[in-house]
Amino acid sequence: xxxxxxxxxxxxxxxxxxxxxxxxxxxxxxxxxxxxxxxxxxxxxxxxxxxxxxxxxxxxxxxxxxxxxxxxxxxxxxxxxxxxxxxxxxxxxxxxxxxxxxxxxxxxxxxxxxxxxxxxxxxxxxxxxxxxxxxxxxxxxxxxxxxxxxxxxxxxxxxxxxxxxxxxxxxxxxxxxxxxxxxxxxxxxxxxxxxxxxxxxxxxxxxxxxxxxxxxxxxxxxxxxxxxxxxxxxxxxxxxxxxxxxxxxxxxxxxxxxxxxxxxxxxxxxxxxxxxxxxxxxxxxxxxxxxxxxxxxxxxxxxxxxxxxxxxxxxxxxxxxxxxxxxxxxxxxxxxxxxxxxxxxxxxxxxxxxxxxxxxxxxxxxxxxxxxxxxxxxxxxxxxxxxxxxxxxxxxxxxxxxxxxxxxxxxxxxxxxxxxxxxxxxxxxxxxxxxxxxxxxxxxxxxxxxxxxxxxxxxxxxxxxxxxxxxxxxxxxxxxxxxxxxxxxxxxxxxxxxxxxxxxxxxxxxxxxxxxxxxxxxxxxxxxxxxxxxxxxxxxxxxxxxxxxxxxxxxxxxxxx
Amino acid sequence: xxxxxxxxxxxxxxxxxxxxxxxxxxxxxxxxxxxxxxxxxxxxxxxxxxxxxxxxxxxxxxxxxxxxxxxxxxxxxxxxxxxxxxxxxxxxxxxxxxxxxxxxxxxxxxxxxxxxxxxxxxxxxxxxxxxxxxxxxxxxxxxxxxxxxxxxxxxxxxxxxxxxxxxxxxxxxxxxxxxxxxxxxxxxxxxxxxxxxxxxxxxxxxxxxxxxxxxxxxxxxxxxxxxxxxxxxxxxxxxxxxxxxxxxxxxxxxxxxxxxxxxxxxxxxxxxxxxxxxxxxxxxxxxxxxxxxxxxxxxxxxxxxxxxxxxxxxxxxxxxxxxxxxxxxxxxxxxxxxxxxxxxxxxxxxxxxxxxxxxxxxxxxxxxxxxxxxxxxxxxxxxx
Ligand SMILES: Cc1cc2nc3c(=O)[nH]c(=O)nc-3n(C[C@H](O)[C@H](O)[C@H](O)COP(=O)(O)OP(=O)(O)OC[C@H]3O[C@@H](n4cnc5c(N)ncnc54)[C@H](O)[C@@H]3O)c2cc1C
Ligand code: SF4
Ligand code: SF4
Ligand code: FES
Numbered sequence: 001x002x003x004x005x006x007x008x009x010x011x012x013x014x015x016x017x018x019x020x021x022x023x024x025x026x027x028x029x030x031x032x033x034x035x036x037x038x039x040x041x042x043x044x045x046x047x048x049x050x051x052x053x054x055x056x057x058x059x060x061x062x063x064x065x066x067x068x069x070x071x072x073x074x075x076x077x078x079x080x081x082x083x084x085x086x087x088x089x090x091x092x093x094x095x096x097x098x099x100x101x102x103x104x105x106x107x108x109x110x111x112x113x114x115x116x117x118x119x120x121x122x123x124x125x126x127x128x129x130x131x132x133x134x135x136x137x138x139x140x141x142x143x144x145x146x147x148x149x150x151x152x153x154x155x156x157x158x159x160x161x162x163x164x165x166x167x168x169x170x171x172x173x174x175x176x177x178x179x180x181x182x183x184x185x186x187x188x189x190x191x192x193x194x195x196x197x198x199x200x201x202x203x204x205x206x207x208x209x210x211x212x213x214x215x216x217x218x219x220x221x222x223x224x225x226x227x228x229x230x231x232x233x234x235x236x237x238x239x240x241x242x243x244x245x246x247x248x249x250x251x252x253x254x255x256x257x258x259x260x261x262x263x264x265x266x267x268x269x270x271x272x273x274x275x276x277x278x279x280x281x282x283x284x285x286x287x288x289x290x291x292x293x294x295x296x297x298x299x300x301x302x303x304x305x306x307x308x309x310x311x312x313x314x315x316x317x318x319x320x321x322x323x324x325x326x327x328x329x330x331x332x333x334x335x336x337x338x339x340x341x342x343x344x345x346x347x348x349x350x351x352x353x354x355x356x357x358x359x360x361x362x363x364x365x366x367x368x369x370x371x372x373x374x375x376x377x378x379x380x381x382x383x384x385x386x387x388x389x390x391x392x393x394x395x396x397x398x399x400x401x402x403x404x405x406x407x408x409x410x411x412x413x414x415x416x417x418x419x420x421x422x423x424x425x426x427x428x429x430x431x432x433x434x435x436x437x438x439x440x441x442x443x444x445x446x447x448x449x450x451x452x453x454x455x456x457x458x459x460x461x462x463x464x465x466x467x468x469x470x471x472x473x474x475x476x477x478x479x480x481x482x483x484x485x486x487x488x489x490x491x492x493x494x495x496x497x498x499x500x501x502x503x504x505x506x507x508x509x510x511x512x513x514x515x516x517x518x519x520x521x522x523x524x525x526x527x528x529x530x531x532x533x534x535x536x537x538x539x540x541x542x543x544x545x546x547x548x549x550x551x552x553x554x555x556x557x558x559x560x561x
Numbered sequence: 562x563x564x565x566x567x568x569x570x571x572x573x574x575x576x577x578x579x580x581x582x583x584x585x586x587x588x589x590x591x592x593x594x595x596x597x598x599x600x601x602x603x604x605x606x607x608x609x610x611x612x613x614x615x616x617x618x619x620x621x622x623x624x625x626x627x628x629x630x631x632x633x634x635x636x637x638x639x640x641x642x643x644x645x646x647x648x649x650x651x652x653x654x655x656x657x658x659x660x661x662x663x664x665x666x667x668x669x670x671x672x673x674x675x676x677x678x679x680x681x682x683x684x685x686x687x688x689x690x691x692x693x694x695x696x697x698x699x700x701x702x703x704x705x706x707x708x709x710x711x712x713x714x715x716x717x718x719x720x721x722x723x724x725x726x727x728x729x730x731x732x733x734x735x736x737x738x739x740x741x742x743x744x745x746x747x748x749x750x751x752x753x754x755x756x757x758x759x760x761x762x763x764x765x766x767x768x769x770x771x772x773x774x775x776x777x778x779x780x781x782x783x784x785x786x787x788x789x790x791x792x793x794x795x796x797x798x799x800x801x802x803x804x805x806x807x808x809x810x811x812x813x814x815x816x817x818x819x820x821x822x823x824x825x826x827x828x829x830x831x832x833x834x835x836x837x838x839x840x841x842x843x844x845x846x847x848x849x850x851x852x853x854x855x856x857x858x859x860x861x862x863x864x865x866x867x868x869x870x871x872x873x874x875x876x877x878x879x880x881x882x883x884x885x886x887x888x889x890x891x892x893x894x895x896x897x898x899x900x901x902x903x904x905x906x907x908x909x910x911x912x913x914x915x916x917x918x919x920x921x922x923x924x925x926x927x928x929x930x931x932x933x934x935x936x937x938x939x940x941x942x943x944x945x
Contacts, residue, residue, distance in 0.1 A: 240627070480672040
């Protein structure tokens with residue numbers, strides 16, 4: 001056993017690093033584990049910004065931020081959690097600035113803020129179009145400053161549970177090979193999202209929902225797993241994000257007939273309507289045969305070469321490299337792509353899960369701040385504020401509890417399971433299962449959900465899970481073996497897909513990201529203003545349950561913009 | 562149907578790659594040729610994925626974001642560092658080229674295309690890379706700083722720590738302890754920060770042996786950086802700031818040291834470089850001769866044509882550009898130097914979409930690429 005540590009943070013994106021810093025400053029012995037180097041975490045890909053009611057650009061306050069978030073969440077967010085986020089956000093953003101974050105500035109030298117979708121005030125603090133990158137690097141600087149030990153390129157695979165407490169993690173050491181068990185009084189999961197469930201996603205290869213599955217496997221429930229947000233402008237074919245800034249600059253969305261189709265869906269806001277509205281409009285056009293090879297077209301040409309080069313340089317580069325399309329000459333093929341998982345590990349306001357000593361923060365968690373639909377800029381804020389809170393609580397808890405016990409059977413069982421996987425030489429390579437899962441999730445559990453398609457997807461996932469039992473890993477070695485971890489990631493994804501289908505079928509209404517226009521087109525507050533909860537039963541199948549939404553002062557209203 | 566439709570119709574390519582496989586435990590290495598069918602939009606990273614999935618799962622390389630922001634996928638294509646996810650294959654395949662893929666240079670190889678990044682990070686850590694805002698009482702809210710002040714470090718803040726610059730750094734090849742372009746750019750990120758209070762202490766540290774003066778100004782780092790950080794410019798800014806603060810005046814020592822380094826890295830003495838190296842950049846840059854010195858470091862696309870005498874006008878233009886920029890510390894200096902490198906071939910310098918590729922000698926990873934049997938280099942320059 002390595003360690004033991006007071007606090008072990010699994011994942012080193014914004015949430016994980018912020019948690020580690022807080023736990024360290026609270027006096028705990030803390031360590032980080034990450035399957036990729038911390039600065040490689042997908043938090044670094046966030047472009048737009050981070051929401052806090054600083055009031056630098058308008059007369060804003062946390063109360064307004066909270067209301068926008070409650071409404072944006074389509075009333076599925078827990079209002080106490082949202083209040084905490086919005087109240088603590090300003091100080092947390094100032095803290096990042098004082099650590100050195102290179103924010104863009106106002107005329108008078110304060111942090112600049114810009115308007116963002118569905119926000120009543122310009123409250124998104126930003127660093128040009130590289131906000132996430134800037135935050136990841138400033139947090140890593142603070143990790144280096146504190147000399148916080150990091151188990152780099154360690155793949156966390158299993159949580160150690162003994163005496164009804166989480167007491168560590170079993171990992172695969174990617175660089176040197178071998179299973180390593182790290183003991184800890186508390187474990188904070190901060191492993192990010194699971195966008196890799198879908199063919200077209202803005203998420204990195206590392207976003208495979210590992211933490212959600214690890215928690216699920218030790219009996220910790222997941223919440224609102226059906227809530228996957230689709231972003232309307234992701235680049236075909238791979239799903240790389242094309243910023244909303246294009247539409248902000250005046251780009252048009254066209255169908256195959258060259259028609260600005262949004263006039264039929266959002267005649268006033270047109271291309272500036274909210275994400276879910278545009279995603280649904282695009283999908284309808286594509287489904288009704290007015291798409292172009294499964295895409296619609298984002299047309300920038302009328303903006304002129306000069307403006308494109310000056311303001312949308314990054315977009316042009318992405319489009320050239322990944323689609324071979326120069327937006328000065330041709331429209332960019334885009335489609336809705338999986339972007340953000342509102343659902344995740346069920347936690348309280350301090351990131352605590354139902355298992356003592358186990359915490360979760362960031363995209364892996366579901367507090368729930370985002371409910372059925374996340375507002376742009378709120379995800380980064382959640383990683384910081386709830387990362388901090390989880391770090392604080394875990395440190396306090398660890399400093400008042402003393403022992404760590406890792407029963408030898410834990411390691412032995414893990415070794416045995418891994419050996420079975422590595423010894424298998426006859427069977428299927430994981431990629432086909434992975435690709436089929438992602439393609440069918442896109443097809444059957446995408447922007448729109450139909451009862452029969454969701455049921456079909458349930459059967460598909462079941463079959464894929466069976467095939468996964470016979471999957472073969474090529475690399476049997478111990479030197480930088482990520483062939484084995486990629487297989488384990490697929491195992492995680494399959495379980496999550498199962499939970500999503502079960503929750504999706506149970507929610508017989510349309511709310512936020514869960515759109516069922518064909519059978520339940522309306523929101524049904526009477527029956528479904530509550531969270532779905534999934535757990536695994538003894539046979540490994542998801543079981544459904546419900547949990548009430550916390551309402552403090554905002555009663556549900558119709559959501560119009 | 563519109564034009565874009567043509568682009569998204571599934572078309573495939575027959576992609577061939579030669580990959581240097583390597584195992585640091587056994588020392589075994591082998592150049593393996595792979596041929597796969599791939600959609601026409603693939604990047605180098607996508608091709609490696611297809612190989613790993615369908616041909617050989619033991620192939621090792623790093624990846625994550627696949628959108629040029631995480632810095633995982635640095636590797637060499639035909640001997641020059643690239644981000645695999647930023648390198649489109651279509652044009653390469655259509656030109657009938659079979660690129661050679663190998664691990665980045667100047668870092669120990671672990672397996673195949675994976676290098677040990679620890680030497681890289683230890684140098685970054687040596688820069689004390691965190692804001693030191695001194696003992697002043699922190700403000701109630703944020704520090705105040707104008708956008709203009711923050712712009713000084715705009716480019717340095719773009720760095721994704723991919724190591725492409727370090728891979729190609731000439732000085733590091735001869736002196737592995739040289740702090741190197743990425744770490745020094747990180748240093749500039751703090752020296753240039755208006756909120757920083759420890760500039761002088763930092764500059765003193767960065768002026769030590771293996772520090773800023775050990776850079777041979779080959780400009781490889783600027784050329785290979787996929788994010789337009791221009792680390793060489795950052796080093797120049799540190800030099801200018803140092804001189805402004807009266808740090809580094811030991812010319813004799815500098816001269817001697819540079820003499821040795823120059824001979825060591827290039828095999829001959831680059832006289833033109835002695836001037837800037839020993840007198841400091843600021844005074845040197847005022848001599849147009851320095852500008853011409855840039856030409857001598859071969860291997861990079863020429864910033865401007867080599868025949869100095871025939872290009873007097875350009876030389877004058879350069880001189881004027883430099884003069885106009887003023888010489889007051891980092892800002893003025895750097896812009897001058899950037900202009901020098903880019904005045905004639907703006908599209909060749911720094912990071913731009915679409916990467917060129919070169920003829921591919923079979924470079925062996927882990928060894929300095931000394932002898933090449935690729936015949937006469939067209940520019941008569943030293944090539945790597
Ligand atoms: C393209 C894009 C743009 C976005 N833009 C914005 C925006 O403008 N504003 C906003 O608020 N939000 C934005 N988001 C959302 C936001 O960036 C993410 O939700 C957030 O950054 C997630 O942070 P995290 O710390 O939870 O996870 P991540 O940053 O994904 O980090 C996960 C960490 O966990 C580690 N890890 C995972 N699995 C394991 C394992 N098994 N073992 C060990 N380590 C593991 C990884 O190595 C990594 O370090 C964007 C998202 C994307 C994809
Ligand atoms: S210019 Fe200096 S730092 Fe850059 S690659 Fe050349 S020697 Fe290295
Ligand atoms: S300076 Fe450029 S090449 Fe070097 S590490 Fe940073 S981004 Fe990569
Ligand atoms: S995979 Fe992230 S930079 Fe290439």
